[in-house]
Amino acid sequence: MKSVLKLSMGLVIVVLLITTAALIVSNNTSGSVGTMVGSAQTEPPTxxxxxxxxxxxxxxxxxxxxxxxxxxxxxxxxxxxxxxxxxxxxxxxxxxxxxxxxxxxxxxxxxxxxxxxxxxxxxxxxxxxxxxxxxxxxxxxxxxxxxxxxxxxxxxxxxxxxxxxxxxxxxxxxxxxxxxxxxx
Known part of the structure; x- marks a missing residue:
């Protein structure tokens, strides 16, 4: 049971990493998909x-x-x-x-x-x-x-x-x- 739990946690982490990497790549190439997710908007200086x-x-x-x-x-x-x-x-x-x-x-x-x-x-x-x-x-x-x-x-x-x-x-x-x- 513990090994199945560890395996499923490992898969969740891998899926999260792949999703994050895909968003970063799509943000760098298209500029439209990833701009809403994970991009930091900087305020102009006051x-x-x-x-x-x-x-x-x-x-x-x-x-x-x-x-x-x-x-x-x-x-x-x-x-x-x-x-x-x-x-x-x-x-x-x-x-x-x-x-x-x-x-x-x-x-x-x-x-x-x-x-x-x-x-x-x-x-x-x-x-x-x-x-x-x-x-x-x-x-x-x-x-x-x-x-x-x-x-x-x-x-x-x-x-x-x-x-x-x-x-x-x-x-x-x-x-x-x-x-x-x-x-x-």
């Missing part, structure tokens, strides 16, 4: 995927890392996550976050068709040391601007840290800093 790829290719002078790009349909916004793992003081940390936006925006502007009418949101995190000496990542920064408004700004007019932070407070819809890094 704007978030494209931006993440393009931004990950660059090295930011500000020392800030881009840790993620997501699109949120409910708020119609692209959110770009920034992270700085070290800093010398709060002013340097603020300047690094703001300067990173100036480094990122030229790549964002390359996608006018996909981003027109959407918000561009930047969130920034940095290492925080709590009372027990444990290091954790803490959100320190959040800002947002309408893409269409951002295209009207002459970003080259803002050349130093003061100018860049002034642009942020005057043109961006919302700017939030954690109290630990807020300028005095």
């Amino acid at each position: 704007i978030a995927d494209t931006l993440m790829y393009e931004l990950s290719e660059m090295s930011l002078d500000s020392g800030v890392n881009i840790v993620g790009v997501s699109y949120y349909e409910n708020i119609d916004a692209i959110v770009i996550g920034l992270e700085k793992r070290s800093y010398s003081d709060n002013e340097h940390l603020r300047n690094s976050m703001v300067h990173s936006i100036f480094e990122i925006m030229p790549i964002v502007f390359d996608h006018t068709e996909e981003l027109s009418g959407k918000k561009i949101v930047f969130t920034g995190s940095s290492i925080s040391l709590n009372a027990r000496g444990t290091r954790t990542m803490m959100k320190i920064f959040h800002t947002e601007i309408e893409f269409d408004l951002a295209t009207l700004i002459d970003w080259n007019d803002f050349t130093d840290n003061e100018d860049e932070e002034q642009l942020l407070t005057e043109e961006f819809e919302y700017v939030w800093w954690h109290t630990r890094v807020k300028s005095s």
Whole structure:
């Protein structure tokens, strides 16, 4: 009985292998029979995927890392996550976050068709040391601007840290800093 069971299981496996091979061959030759079975359809990359790829290719002078790009349909916004793992003081940390936006925006502007009418949101995190000496990542920064408004700004007019932070407070819809890094 056991040998009959093993033999029938072996035959089932052989039949499955032959069927799979036949589907693969027919898929490669005719393109019609096997396309429905066993073919993987790849989705075109989203704007978030494209931006993440393009931004990950660059090295930011500000020392800030881009840790993620997501699109949120409910708020119609692209959110770009920034992270700085070290800093010398709060002013340097603020300047690094703001300067990173100036480094990122030229790549964002390359996608006018996909981003027109959407918000561009930047969130920034940095290492925080709590009372027990444990290091954790803490959100320190959040800002947002309408893409269409951002295209009207002459970003080259803002050349130093003061100018860049002034642009942020005057043109961006919302700017939030954690109290630990807020300028005095």
